[in-house]
Amino acid sequence: MDFRETDEQRALRASVAALAAKYGHGYWVDKAKSGEKTTELWAEAGALGYLGVAVPEEYGGGGGGITDLAIVCEELAAGGCPLLLLVVSPAIAATVIAKSGTPEQKKNWLPGFADGSLKMSFAITEPDAGSNSHRIVTTARADGDGWRLTGGKYYISGVDESDATLVVARLEDARTGKLRPALFVVPTDAPGYTYQPIPMEITSPERQFTLFFDDVKLPADALVGGEDAGLGALFAGLNPERITVAAYGCGIGRYALSKAADYARTRKVWDSPIGGHQAVSHPLAKAHIEIELARLATQRAAWAYDQDDPSAAEAANIAKYASAEAAIAAVDAAVQTHGGNGMSTEYGVGTLYGAARVGRIAPVSREMILNFVAQHTLDLGKSY
Structure with missing residues (x-):
């Protein structure tokens, strides 16, 4: 077991640290207090390839692993610019799609993760299902050639600056009638998908939201990886x-x-x-x-x-x-x-x-x- 960083990882650490120093903690605080987003920092990090370090090379990423993405997260935070959406979008959503998505889903979504042009929030927590994910009641049902999503989520980060949300729902098993986990990519502008901010006593550019899914119509390929991948x-x-x-x-x-x-x-x-x-x-x-x-x-x-x-x-x-x-x-x-x-x-x-x-x-x-x-x-x- 060798934890020594490679030359490439050391160079990545130094480069990300330099980017964080360019913006600094004052930039991060100003954005948080004005209600603005860290758009410039995110865009530059994406253009430099830092957001996509763990995305497979065939989709425009760096082909590295979570070790590389952790370096990016740590160095931006060490420069006074901790970006919560790094955890949500590249670490969770991109990893889920890279590992479990269909070939078409990978082709559609991963290039945007790689260059930072796509942000995807992640929704699992519910008001009555915090740590106990077995109590999730957000449910998807088959509807013609797609799905209908109903329910809600609580304390979901960065929805207002996301293109889509990766939603953990429950899907009825046609064989047993029981509900099982399933993940859906839900565009944030989908009809029936609404959200409202939760007032927070925390300095952060990323806001927290309550989500509502009122019979949201989704296409068949919104289900990540198929019915058995949940x-x-x-x-x-x-x-x-x-x-x-x-x-x-x-x-x-x-x-x-x-x-x-x-x-x-x-x-x-x-x-x-x-x-x-x-x-x-x-x-x-x-x-x-x-x-x-x-x-x-x-x-x-x-x-x-x-x-x-x-x-x-x-x-x-x-x-x-x-x-x-x-x-x-x-x-x-x-x-x-x-x-x-x-x-x-x-x-x-x-x-x-x-x-x-x-x-x-x-x-x-x-x-x-x-x-x-x-x-x-x-x-x-x-x-x-």
């Missing part, structure tokens, strides 16, 4: 989601620590910089160690996924847990280092509290990760 197609996107969220958190932590260290080296309250005092330096050093451990866990998880290693699910959950804990601790230490300045927009650390804190909740809560490890790794039985 569960496998869904699982194909969940581990990449956890891994890229972990990378996103590691980047946020790195950014916060960089800002805090710069401040601590120059800020003088008495006769010397505050960074020389252990009450300031030790929390930052501890946070750095925790971020580096989370980065290692994330690299291992990405490696396992790209190698089709059976440990990938556990590794992805561990990485996501470690990153979320490390990120919020790093941001908190950075804010404390800045004192009152830590809560000002000018110094650029307090603005990341929400983005870091949400990692403990989504896309899977830390409690559900602990349940997974307790049940599947430690064989302690199911507790929920």
Whole structure:
């Protein structure tokens, strides 16, 4: 097992870091507070090939893996520009279609993922089915040569800037009459598909939405991979989601620590910089160690996924847990280092509290990760 990055991956990391520095945290905050989108950054990242690093080469992508996409997520966040839609569109939706889509679906959708001209949101959560996806009630039924979709979703990211939404629904099995998972690509302008924003106490250019599907008519090829692909197609996107969220958190932590260290080296309250005092330096050093451990866990998880290693699910959950804990601790230490300045927009650390804190909740809560490890790794039985 060798986690050393290739020359190409090191070059990718440096190039993405340079792009993030070009825009900077101020750009990200301004977009978030004005209600605008990070359109320029997304377009440039797409034109440079960063959004499509994990898309197969035959569809215009880089032909890499989740390891490469995690590098992109981490470096943009480390430059102060964490983009949540990187997790949703390239990591989840593109991976699901690349692994489970029909040849025609791959041809239709993957080139847009590769160059960034396409954004696709992902909808699984429902008001009465958060962590328990078995309670999903959004349902698709056969209708002539297509489908009818009915139901709703909750806390779905970036719908207002997406061309389509990859929706997890339930499909009636004609043989058994039971409902089983199925994924549908639903254009955001489809008649009967409406959505409304959820007011959030978080600084982020990407907004959250409640979705409504009122008997939405879909063509036959909206069903990803056919009627038997549902569960496998869904699982194909969940581990990449956890891994890229972990990378996103590691980047946020790195950014916060960089800002805090710069401040601590120059800020003088008495006769010397505050960074020389252990009450300031030790929390930052501890946070750095925790971020580096989370980065290692994330690299291992990405490696396992790209190698089709059976440990990938556990590794992805561990990485996501470690990153979320490390990120919020790093941001908190950075804010404390800045004192009152830590809560000002000018110094650029307090603005990341929400983005870091949400990692403990989504896309899977830390409690559900602990349940997974307790049940599947430690064989302690199911507790929920």
